[in-house]
Amino acid sequence: MSVDLSASAIDARLRKASDLAGSLRPERRLDTKVDMSGPGIAARLRTASELLELCRSLSLKGRPEKPSALT
Numbered sequence: 001m002s003v004d005l006s007a008s009a010i011d012a013r014l015r016k017a018s019d020l021a022g023s024l025r026p027e028r029r030l031d032t033k034v035d036m037s038g039p040g041i042a043a044r045l046r047t048a049s050e051l052l053e054l055c056r057s058l059s060l061k062g063r064p065e066k067p068s069a070l071t
Contacts, residue, residue: 003050 020034034040 003047003054 022028
């Protein structure tokens with residue numbers, strides 16, 4: 001997995017997302033600040049794919065091997 005889940009990496013991604021989002025005032029909401037270039041889109045797709053893979057991996061590891069009886 002190449003997604004860094006350290007606190008500093010998550011903080012950096014959240015700060016970058018906040019900077020890219022800019023103003024949320026109604027008159028500015030359509031002013032997109034997302035990199036729509038080919039490399040920018042490819043990078044976001046790679047990140048989304050890696051996060052999906054991580055979520056699937058974690059969900060499989062979280063399942064008990066044998067369901068326990070509730071009685």
